Amino acid sequence: MAPQTRTNGTDSLNRIRFWYALVLVVSAIFILRLFDLQVIKHDYYNRAAVASQVKEYQVPAARGIIKVHDGDEVIPLVLNQTLYTLFADPKFIKDPYAVSQSVQKIIGGQAHDYESSMRAKTRYAVLAKKLTQQQKTQLDGLKLAGLGTREETYRTYPQGQLASQLLGFVNDDGQGKYGLEQALDTQLKGTPGELKAITDAQGVPLLSDPNNIITQPKDGQSVVLTVDISMQKQLEDILKAGLDKAHSTSGSALIMDPNTGAIRAMANFPTYSPAEFYKVSDPGVFNDAAVSSPLEVGSVMKTLTAASALDQGVVTTSTTYYDPSHWTIDGYTITNIEEDGGPGVRNLADILQLSLNTGATWMLMQMGGGQVNSKARNAWHDYMVNHFQLGKPTGVEQGYEAAGTIPDPQKGYALDLQYANTSFGQGMSATPLQMGAALSSALNGGTYYQPHLVDATLDATGKQTPVAPHVVRTGVVKPAVSQTLQSLMEYVVQKNHVLYGMPQLPAGYSIGGKTGTAEITKPGGGYYDDRFNGMFVGFVGTDKPQYVIVVRVNEPHISGYAGAGAAAPIFSQLTTMLINNFAITSNN
Numbered sequence: 001m002a003p004q005t006r007t008n009g010t011d012s013l014n015r016i017r018f019w020y021a022l023v024l025v026v027s028a029i030f031i032l033r034l035f036d037l038q039v040i041k042h043d044y045y046n047r048a049a050v051a052s053q054v055k056e057y058q059v060p061a062a063r064g065i066i067k068v069h070d071g072d073e074v075i076p077l078v079l080n081q082t083l084y085t086l087f088a089d090p091k092f093i094k095d096p097y098a099v100s101q102s103v104q105k106i107i108g109g110q111a112h113d114y115e116s117s118m119r120a121k122t123r124y125a126v127l128a129k130k131l132t133q134q135q136k137t138q139l140d141g142l143k144l145a146g147l148g149t150r151e152e153t154y155r156t157y158p159q160g161q162l163a164s165q166l167l168g169f170v171n172d173d174g175q176g177k178y179g180l181e182q183a184l185d186t187q188l189k190g191t192p193g194e195l196k197a198i199t200d201a202q203g204v205p206l207l208s209d210p211n212n213i214i215t216q217p218k219d220g221q222s223v224v225l226t227v228d229i230s231m232q233k234q235l236e237d238i239l240k241a242g243l244d245k246a247h248s249t250s251g252s253a254l255i256m257d258p259n260t261g262a263i264r265a266m267a268n269f270p271t272y273s274p275a276e277f278y279k280v281s282d283p284g285v286f287n288d289a290a291v292s293s294p295l296e297v298g299s300v301m302k303t304l305t306a307a308s309a310l311d312q313g314v315v316t317t318s319t320t321y322y323d324p325s326h327w328t329i330d331g332y333t334i335t336n337i338e339e340d341g342g343p344g345v346r347n348l349a350d351i352l353q354l355s356l357n358t359g360a361t362w363m364l365m366q367m368g369g370g371q372v373n374s375k376a377r378n379a380w381h382d383y384m385v386n387h388f389q390l391g392k393p394t395g396v397e398q399g400y401e402a403a404g405t406i407p408d409p410q411k412g413y414a415l416d417l418q419y420a421n422t423s424f425g426q427g428m429s430a431t432p433l434q435m436g437a438a439l440s441s442a443l444n445g446g447t448y449y450q451p452h453l454v455d456a457t458l459d460a461t462g463k464q465t466p467v468a469p470h471v472v473r474t475g476v477v478k479p480a481v482s483q484t485l486q487s488l489m490e491y492v493v494q495k496n497h498v499l500y501g502m503p504q505l506p507a508g509y510s511i512g513g514k515t516g517t518a519e520i521t522k523p524g525g526g527y528y529d530d531r532f533n534g535m536f537v538g539f540v541g542t543d544k545p546q547y548v549i550v551v552r553v554n555e556p557h558i559s560g561y562a563g564a565g566a567a568a569p570i571f572s573q574l575t576t577m578l579i580n581n582f583a584i585t586s587n588n
Contacts, residue, residue, distance in 0.1 A: 061190030062153055064220035066167065066180065068227045069455070074464075075229065078167060080153040084131040086139060092146030093118045099144055106138045107131060118146075129172060130154065155181075161273045163232050165288040166266050166453070168399060169274040177277075178286040180225075180453060182399030190220035222458035226262035231255060234577050235265040239551075242570035243269055246534075246556035252290040252432050253570060255578070258440030258539065258548045260469040261449030263396070266290050266433075291396055294404040294429035295552070298518030298563060299355045300537040301425030305363050306348060307442040307485050308383035311477040314366035317484055320347045327361050329372055330417035334361055337561070352514060353492050360423040372416040377409035380419060387476045388438035389448055390430050396451045404430040425516055432535070436550040439537050441476040442485055443545045448473040486545065489513055489538065501569035502576075509584065510545065511575055513538025515563030520555070531555055534562025536571040540578055542585055549574050 066078035086107065093099055100115035107128050117125040129152070131139075136149045155170045168179025176185035194215045239253045254266040268289045272280050280286065287293065309315045323346040327334045336357050351359030361372065368376025384390045384406050391406035406428050407418050421427035430438075433451055441448035450470040457465050477485075489512025496515075497505050505511060516535035519527035534553040539545035549571055556566035578584060 059193030059215075059217045060150075060152060060174070061192050061217035062219040063155070063170065063174075063190065064188040064222040064458075066188075067222065067224045067458070068163075068229045068232070069224070070229045074224055077157070077159055077163065077225070077227075077229070079156050079158065081156040082133075083129070083152055083154050084133070084136045084149045085129050085152050086127045086131055086147070086149055088114075088118050088125045088127055089123050089146045089148070090118050090120055090125060091123060094145070099147065102142055102144065103127065103139070103147070106142075107135050155274065157273075157275050159229070160275075161271055162229070162236065163227065163267065164271050164274045165268050165286065166227070166398070167274055168286070169277040171277070176399075178399045179288055180397055180399075183397040184223065184454070188220040188223070191218040193217035219460065223454050224456040224458065224464060225453050226257075226264060226455040227266075227453065228264050228582075231578075231582065232265040232267065234581070235574060236267045236271075238570060238573045238577060239267055240269055242551075242566070242573065243553060243556075245569070246553055246558050246566035248553045248556040248566060250289070251551070251553040251570075252293075253549070253551045253574065254290050254432055254436055255574065256436050256440065256451060256548050258444045258545050259449075261437065261440070261451045262455065262469070263433075263451055263453050264547070287400055288398050290432045290550075290552070291394075291398045292400045292402050292431070294402050294431050294434075295533055295535075296426050296429050296518045296521065297435055297535055298425040298516030298533070299357075299360075300435060300514050300516035300535045300563075301423065301428075302352055302355065302360045303485065303489065303514050303537065304383070304388055304438055304442060305360050305380075305423045306352060306488065307477050307481055308380065308387070309363040309366055310348075310481045310484055311383075311387075312367060312379065315348060315363060317348050317488070320345050321362055322346075323350075323356060323358050323362065325358060327358055327420070329361070329420050330414040332414070332417050334358060334417075334420055349488055349491050352488050353495050355515065357424045361420045364420060364423040372420050374410070377415060377419045380423065381406065381409040384422070384428070387448075387473070388441065389472060390428070390434055390438060394433060394437055394451045396433060397453045402431055404428070404434055425518060432550040432552050435535075435537055436548050439539075439550075440545075440548045441473070443482050443539060443548070445479040445482050446474060446476040447471055448476050486510065486512060486539075493538070496564070496568075497572075499564055499568070501572040506576075506579055508542070509579060510541045510543065511538070512545075513549075513568070513571060515561065515568055517561040517563040532562040534565070534567040536563060536567035538571050538575070540575045540584060546584055547578055547582075 063080055065076055065080060067074045068077045096115045096118035100111045100118060103114050104111035109128065114127050117127055139147065139149060166179055168177055168181035170181055171177050174189065176182045176188060181188065235253055235255060239251060243251045250269055252268045255264045256262065257264060270285055272285050323344060325336055325340060325343045334357055337355065340354050340356055346356065346359060350356065364376050364380055365371050367379040391404055393401045393403050407422065409419065412418060418427050437448065437451045450472050454467050456467055490510060493511050493513050494505065514537055518533050520531040520533060521527055534556055536551045539548050541547065551567040551570045553562060553566040556562050558565045
């Protein structure tokens with residue numbers, strides 16, 4: 001029996017040793033794991049824990065406001081309105097149905113839409129936008145986990161739809177669209193800030209946590225425009241009345257300072273309300289047609305043809321020629337309007353006053369030594385593109401500006417005919433603003449100023465920093481040419497002012513202009529026989545032009561010519577408005 005007892009004792013001791021060793025091994029594993037978690041991987045798991053509680057918020061910057069001149073004062077044209085966006089973090093919403101019902105009672109809308117958003121697999125779901133301060137307060141009072149509001153700024157327009165296409169609008173995503181808002185979007189919107197906040201179990205930021213990171217937003221820059229609000233209002237009223245009288249559904253007009261390039265007023269019809277841009281069915285109405293819609297400008301181009309020929313010294317005001325009333329070029333015949341008076345001896349004043357297509361072609365011939373040829377084409381192309389800056393955007397602060405088209409002088413079919421047509425404004429295209437800027441450079445002594453709308457910028461304290469006019473080119477024409485062109489255009493108005501709607505010219509003022517009636521191209525080529533656009537370019541001042549005016553009337557339904565019968569009366573009304581209400585001092 002003794003040997004059996006020894007065996008049992010040995011087995012028991014071995015089992016004790018085994019379990020003791022096992023306990024030691026397991027304990028060692030736990031200790032090593034805890035060491036790994038708490039020491040070696042402490043930073044990793046700490047970051048993971050924090051990350052699960054961190055929420056990132058964008059802190060929006062206030063968009064810069066837009067101001068305009070009102071006489072000697074500066075007043076806001078576009079302001080910001082504070083509204084609120086309601087958002088949800090579905091992770092913290094325990095009962096989407098009940099929460100959606102509570103939200104619907106305060107802000108209206110469809111509760112099932114809110115519930116659907118609260119069940120989405122996202123950490124950020126927008127439930128509603130443009131909520132008022134009162135609605136925000138009521139929502140905050142619910143103290144519902146997972147719901148939050150974010151302050152947003154939206155544009156508000158104290159002057160309604162005034163200058164709407166010039167301004168553009170800001171969409172619901174905070175992006176500037178069309179007009180000034182698009183062109184200056186980066187400058188106006190500023191830089192948003194950022195808040196990285198540690199949250200509690202309900203997703204509420206713990207603002208005192210030292211791990212929070214906040215970057216302050218940088219508000220957008222405010223601007224003062226060159227626009228005069230009173231002039232803008234009156235221009236819009238006169239343009240609309242003139243279009244109605246001409247039975248036209250659309251048109252444009254602008255007034256600019258030829259000595260700086262500053263745009264004082266600019267408008268188009270039809271128009272819209274920028275506060276309700278989302279109600280517009282035709283997005284084409286958003287475009288500022290004065291800068292985005294080129295057209296064949298017609299006979300207003302003869303002013304630039306005359307300036308170019310004068311500047312090259314190939315014609316003078318005393319030069320005469322025999323006008324046969326037609327020219328044959330590249331097998332095609334160029335003729336005049338019926339009222340040209342027939343063949344006869346003509347001079348430069350006659351060409352503009354009678355609006356002779358043959359006269360414009362004759363001036364082009366002189367650039368080529370007596371005929372339309374490669375030399376003439378190159379010379380005229382140089383003046384159109386390099387002197388008058390046609391065929392390229394002006395750089396004005398507007399979205400979607402168009403460049404227009406000037407044909408290549410050496411490539412294409414029937415080039416001599418094509419360039420003869422451009423001398424009287426067909427076969428090329430330009431915007432009203434391009435024509436206004438080009439004419440300004442031809443009248444102001446030969447300096448091309450970039451057309452611009454921003455007069456000054458404003459810092460956070462309201463201090464203004466003027467924006468200097470930008471000179472694109474000097475020596476566009478000689479100063480003497482500007483004086484001659486001014487006299488020629490004055491002569492046109494003196495001979496036709498009654499036709500233009502001016503029974504009597506006001507004494508002591510310099511008023512000049514030129515009409516243009518352009519055929520409208522067919523989509524497949526050629527021109528319509530019964531559809532025309534009317535234009536008028538002109539100026540008003542005393543010893544020199546103080547304002548340049550451009551008017552465009554699309555497809556008026558009147559008897560007579562579109563330029564003289566539809567566009568010129570609007571010019572006349574604008575001239576009278578400027579003389580009566582703005583600082584033009586008579587020489588008398």
